[in-house]
Amino acid sequence: MFEHLDAVFLARVQFAFTVSFHFIFPAFSIGLASYLMVLEGLWLKTGRGVYANLYRYWLKIFAVGFGMGVVSGIVLSYQFGTNWSEFSHRAGPVIGPLMGYEVITAFFLEAGFLGVMLFGINKVGKRLHFFATCMVALGTVVSAFWILSVNSWMQTPTGFEINDQGQFIVGDSWWGVIFNPSFPYRLVHTVTAAYLTTAFAVGGVGAWHLLRDRNNIGARKMFSMAMWMAVIVTPVQIFVGDLHGLNTLEHQPAKVLAMEGDFDPSPDGAPLILFGIPDEDAATVHYKVAIPKLGSLVLKHDPNAPLPGLTDFPREDWPPVAVVFWSFRVMVAIGFAMLALGVWSLIARRQKRLYASRALHRAAVCMGPAGFVAVIAGWVTTEVGRQPFTVYGLMRTVESASPLDAPAVAASLIAFIVVYTAVFGMGIYYLLRLMGHPPSPGESEPDKVPFHAAGITPASSLAPASSGQGGDAHGKS
Numbered sequence: 001m002f003e004h005l006d007a008v009f010l011a012r013v014q015f016a017f018t019v020s021f022h023f024i025f026p027a028f029s030i031g032l033a034s035y036l037m038v039l040e041g042l043w044l045k046t047g048r049g050v051y052a053n054l055y056r057y058w059l060k061i062f063a064v065g066f067g068m069g070v071v072s073g074i075v076l077s078y079q080f081g082t083n084w085s086e087f088s089h090r091a092g093p094v095i096g097p098l099m100g101y102e103v104i105t106a107f108f109l110e111a112g113f114l115g116v117m118l119f120g121i122n123k124v125g126k127r128l129h130f131f132a133t134c135m136v137a138l139g140t141v142v143s144a145f146w147i148l149s150v151n152s153w154m155q156t157p158t159g160f161e162i163n164d165q166g167q168f169i170v171g172d173s174w175w176g177v178i179f180n181p182s183f184p185y186r187l188v189h190t191v192t193a194a195y196l197t198t199a200f201a202v203g204g205v206g207a208w209h210l211l212r213d214r215n216n217i218g219a220r221k222m223f224s225m226a227m228w229m230a231v232i233v234t235p236v237q238i239f240v241g242d243l244h245g246l247n248t249l250e251h252q253p254a255k256v257l258a259m260e261g262d263f264d265p266s267p268d269g270a271p272l273i274l275f276g277i278p279d280e281d282a283a284t285v286h287y288k289v290a291i292p293k294l295g296s297l298v299l300k301h302d303p304n305a306p307l308p309g310l311t312d313f314p315r316e317d318w319p320p321v322a323v324v325f326w327s328f329r330v331m332v333a334i335g336f337a338m339l340a341l342g343v344w345s346l347i348a349r350r351q352k353r354l355y356a357s358r359a360l361h362r363a364a365v366c367m368g369p370a371g372f373v374a375v376i377a378g379w380v381t382t383e384v385g386r387q388p389f390t391v392y393g394l395m396r397t398v399e400s401a402s403p404l405d406a407p408a409v410a411a412s413l414i415a416f417i418v419v420y421t422a423v424f425g426m427g428i429y430y431l432l433r434l435m436g437h438p439p440s441p442g443e444s445e446p447d448k449v450p451f452h453a454a455g456i457t458p459a460s461s462l463a464p465a466s467s468g469q470g471g472d473a474h475g476k477s
Contacts, residue, residue, distance in 0.1 A: 008401045010409040011083040014416060016383075018075050020376055021420050025069030027375045030144055030191060031198025032062045033137040036117075038225075040130050050221050056121075057218065057439045058202075061431060063118055066110075068427045075416075083409065087390050087400035093169045094160055094177055098150045106143035110136050144191055152183035155382070156251045157391050168391070181251055185244040186382075192237045193378065196338060197371025199229035204368020205435045207361035218439030220355050223364070227354070230342030238335055242298075249299055252392060254317060255385035257310045258324040260295055261285045265309040269302075270295035275329075278322045283311055285325075319387045327380040334374040341367050 036058055043051035077099070080088045088096075116124060116132035124132075159176020160168045170177055203226030209219035249256045257263075261273040263283040272295040276288030293303035300307070310318055341363055348354045386392055390400045 005406045005410065007404050007406040007409050008398055010406055010413055011079075011401050011404070012397065014083065014409065014413040015076070015079055016380075017413070018072065018079065018416055018420070020379070021424055022069065022072035022076060023375060023379055024372045025065050025072060026140070026144070027194045027197045027372065028201065029062065029066045029069050030140040030194035031196075032058060032065065032202075033133075033140045034195065035198055035202065035225075036062060037130075037133050037137040040133050044126060044130060050217050053440045054218055054222055059118065059121075061434050064427065064431055064434070066114070068424060072420075072424065082412075083402050083404065084390075084400050085402040087395070090166055090395060090400075091154075091168050091391060093167055094153065095150045098146055098153075098178070102143055102146035106139045106146060109142065110139035113139070141191060144194070145187060148187045148190055149178045149180075149183055151382075152186045153177055153180050154390060155186075155386055155392050156180045156182040157394060168394075182244075182247055185240070185247045189237070189240050189244045190375075190378075192233060192240060193371070193375050195229065196233055196237055197375055199226045199233065200338065200341075200364075200367050200371045201369070202226045203230065203364050204366075207364035207368075208436070209438045210355060211358060211361050211365070213438065214355055216438055222439070223361075224349075224354060227342060227345035227349070227364075230338055231346045232342075234335065234339045234342050238339065241335070245299065252385070253308060254310060254313050255319060255324065255381075256299065257308065257313075258319045258321045258385055259328040259381060260299070261288070261321070261325050262295065262307060263310045263321075265307065265312055266296065267306045269293040269297075269304045270299070270307040272298060278325045280318065280321045317388065319385045324381055324385045327377045327384065331374050331377040331381060334370050334377070337367065337370065338374075 036055055039051045039055040039058070042048070043055065113132040113135040116129065117136050120129055120132065157168070158180045159171050159173065159178075161171045163169050202222050206219045206221075206223030206226060209216050210223055213219065245256065260270070261276060261278050262270055263285070269292070271290035271292045273285055273288050273290045276285035276290075278285050296305040296307055297303040299305075310321070341360075344360055344363070345354060348357045348360050354360070388396050388398070390397050
C-alpha cells in the first residue's frame, strides 16, 4: 500500500503533523504565562480581587496547556533520531548544544518554579509566589529564545565550519551561530505572535461570557485587557513583520518571491499580487488580482525598485509556491483582521459600548482561535518556504532523512495521527470546557494580616471575600 510513496515526503508530513499540534501550545503558554504575571502583579498593586480571581481562572488552563506542550515537544526531539538521522549527524554539533541549553536553562527554570506557581498559592509569601510566576513567564521566553535560535540558524546559517566528515561545527565563536542574521527578527515576531494569540484567546473567552452575562466583572476585565493588547500590539506586530520580510528578502529571496507569487523579474517595480492561482509548472499566477508597483513599495519601500523573479533561480531550488503563497495570505489576512477588531474595540470603548456591543463580542468570539491559525500559517510559510533545504542553501531535505522504507514511516505516521487525535483532542476539549466555565464574579480582598516570620501567607489570602460568589483558593467554582 505504501511502497509507492516517498519516505522523505512521509517523514516531512509526520514532522509537520506533530509540530503543528505542538506549536499551538507553546504559543499559548508564552503569552498566558506573561498574562498571569500581569494579573498577579496588578492584584498585588491594586488589591482588587478580580485580578486574583482571573489569575486562578487562567492558572488551571495554563497548567493543562503547558503540560500538553511539554509532552508534544518530547516527540519532536525523538524524530530527529528516527526520521532525520543524517541531519542529526551533520548538523548535530551545532543544533544539539543549543537545544541542550534550552533544557538546562528554560526548562529547568520553568520546572523549578512551576510547582510553586501551581500549588504554593496558599503556602508561600505573596511576593515569593509572584516571583515564581515571573520566573515561569521568563522561562517560556528563554525557551523560545533557544528554539528560535536553532530554527533561525537553519534558515540563515552563519558562524560554522564544515569538518572532514561533512559535519557543521562551530567556528570561532558561538555568537555567530546563536545571533544569526534572521534570529532577532524571528524571535520578536514569534514572541509577539504568541502574545497576540493569547490576547485574542482571552478576549474570545471574555466575549463569550459577556454575551451571557454583561455584568460579569471577570469577563469584563479580561475582555478589556485583551482588546487593549489587540489595538496596541497588532500594529507593532505588522511593523515587525515588515522588518522580518525585508530580512528574509535579503537572505532567502526565493522564499519571499514564492510568498508574493513573483515568477518573472520586475525591473521597473513589482506588482503586489493580492489573489490568484499559482501555477508552478507554467511559472505564472492565473486569474491574478494585482496592484502595480505596490510589491516593490512593500518589499523595497520604493515603488520603482527592481525585484528578481523565481525564474532567476534554478527550478530545483524553488519552494512549493502554492503552499507558501496561500499560507502567507492567511497569516496576513488574520493580522489585518486582528487590527480591525482592535480598532473596533477602541471605538466602542470611546462610545462607552465596550461591554454592550453584542456585535463586537460575537466578532471577538469568532476571532478567538484566529491567533492559533495565524501562527500555524506563519510556521508553514517559514518552513515550507525554506524547502528544498533543511540548512538553507547547504543541506537538502532529501540528504537529511534516515534510510527508512516508506511503509515504516507511514506506520508511525498513522500511529501518531491516531494517538494525537485521541489524546490531544481530549485535552483540547477539556481546555474548552474550562474556558466555557464563567469566571467568578466575586472579588477577594488582599490579605490584611502581616506575613508570618517564615514568610507563609495565610490560606485565606487568595480566598474570595464571599464564598457564595467566588471559588475556593485553588480556583474551583
